[in-house]
Amino acid sequence: MVRKATAADAVRNRVNETMKPSPLRIHRPTTVDETLDLLAARGDTGKILAGGQSLVPVLNMRLAAPSDLFDITSVVGIDELEVSDADGSEEICVGASVTHRRVERSAEVTRTNPLLGEALRFVAHPAVRNRGTTVGSIAHADPNGEMPMVLALTGGRIEARSRRGERTLGAEELNIGPLETSLESDELITRAIFPALSAGSRTGFDELARRSGDYALAGVGMILDVDGETVTGLRCGFVSVTDVPDILDLGEAVSGARLSDASEVAATVAEAARDFIDPGGDIHASADYRRHLAGVIASRLFRRLCRSDGASGRGTAADSRGEDSPVVTTGDDTERRRA
Numbered sequence: 002m003v004r005k006a007t008a009a010d011a012v013r014n015r016v017n018e019t020m021k022p023s024p025l026r027i028h029r030p031t032t033v034d035e036t037l038d039l040l041a042a043r044g045d046t047g048k049i050l051a052g053g054q055s056l057v058p059v060l061n062m063r064l065a066a067p068s069d070l071f072d073i074t075s076v077v078g079i080d081e082l083e084v085s086d087a088d089g090s091e092e093i094c095v096g097a098s099v100t101h102r103r104v105e106r107s108a109e110v111t112r113t114n115p116l117l118g119e120a121l122r123f124v125a126h127p128a129v130r131n132r133g134t135t136v137g138s139i140a141h142a143d144p145n146g147e148m149p150m151v152l153a154l155t156g157g158r159i160e161a162r163s164r165r166g167e168r169t170l171g172a173e174e175l176n177i178g179p180l181e182t183s184l185e186s187d188e189l190i191t192r193a194i195f196p197a198l199s200a201g202s203r204t205g206f207d208e209l210a211r212r213s214g215d216y217a218l219a220g221v222g223m224i225l226d227v228d229g230e231t232v233t234g235l236r237c238g239f240v241s242v243t244d245v246p247d248i249l250d251l252g253e254a255v256s257g258a259r260l261s262d263a264s265e266v267a268a269t270v271a272e273a274a275r276d277f278i279d280p281g282g283d284i285h286a287s288a289d290y291r292r293h294l295a296g297v298i299a300s301r302l303f304r305r306l307c308r309s310d311g312a313s314g315r316g317t318a319a320d321s322r323g324e325d326s327p328v329v330t331t332g333d334d335t336e337r338r339r340a
């Protein structure tokens with residue numbers, strides 16, 4: 002027997018026609034326990050909603066059609082942003098609902114791990130950073146995203162909880178492919194933890210994008226370890242030119258170099274960067290161009306960090322701009338510069 006359409010069906014149909022996403026139920030849990038219950042019951046067809054800056058466009062284009070959304074923005078206890086002391090070394094704990102903007106603006110974060118704030122200024126526009134969360138960005142695992150790279154480069158980790166228990170994952174265990182993590186569908190990342198940088202570390206981040214606020218064509222993060230005038234270590238992470246945030250460790254290649262030899266060593270750094278990455282080409286840039294860019298940015302960043310006034314680092318207040326920097330879109334979103 003054919004069921005007669007009811008008034009409720011009419012309303013449902015009208016909603017389905019007018020909503021951009023496929024029909025879904027939105028849940029607003031207020032505790033972690035409630036969230037974990039929802040994830041245990043419906044996580045396999047549902048999705049966590051944090052700032053929505055990556056997920057909502059995907060839903061609106063109907064590239065994903067989850068049955069349920071678990072909006073975690075009102076969950077109590079996951080909004081902490083603090084520097085804590087773990088076994089004598091400081092680390093930054095970023096709760097799951099903390100926005101990019103809060104992290105970027107935190108003086109404590111800048112003091113402890115300046116690379117975070119530096120890279121965050123290149124994430125989209127302030128409007129996006131006001132809503133988007135740093136943990137959401139890490140969970141999204143976009144190879145074009147700055148935060149998964151910073152987590153990997155600084156040796157960070159995340160804590161994930163489910164009804165089955167809690168586990169801690171380093172960046173290399175978490176990221177298994179582009180937009181793909183090893184998280185299970187019932188797991189919530191409760192926080193990301195970024196270790197403090199050591200006193201002798203200098204850091205920098207630069208990228209090139211076609212327009213201010215766009216995803217980078219290529220980006221490089223760098224941590225240079227220095228003892229006096231001598232280089233003792235160098236690690237590089239990349240944005241938009243590797244599938245997952247793999248880290249290039251150039252410690253052996255450059256250790257012992259003098260800071261005054263930066264120009265010669267920079268050529269080695271550029272070549273190593275170009276060899277290490279495996280970019281894809283698309284309508285924005287060919288693979289060769291991205292490879293070239295990554296080499297240029299790596300070389301210029303290295304030279305910048307070798308200058309005492311060109312690097313950020315614990316205890317320095319250096320501006321990240323330097324005369325050797327490529328033309329880049331700046332973190333203040335409005336200007337393009339040849340710094």
Ligand SMILES: Cc1cc2nc3c(=O)[nH]c(=O)nc-3n(C[C@H](O)[C@H](O)[C@H](O)COP(=O)(O)OP(=O)(O)OC[C@H]3O[C@@H](n4cnc5c(N)ncnc54)[C@H](O)[C@@H]3O)c2cc1C
Nearest residue numbers: 049051052053054055056125133134137138140146147190
């Ligand atoms: C115009 C525009 C430009 C952008 N440019 C950049 C850019 O240049 N660089 C950049 O890095 N990003 C960029 N972004 C993305 C932005 O950084 C997002 O904020 C971020 O990627 C996702 O954070 P979110 O809180 O919005 O997460 P959501 O969009 O809510 O979620 C993203 C994904 O992560 C999952 N998720 C979220 N939180 C958790 C959690 N706690 N545990 C488990 N899973 C979780 C969700 O289920 C979803 O699959 C841009 C976005 C826009 C709209």
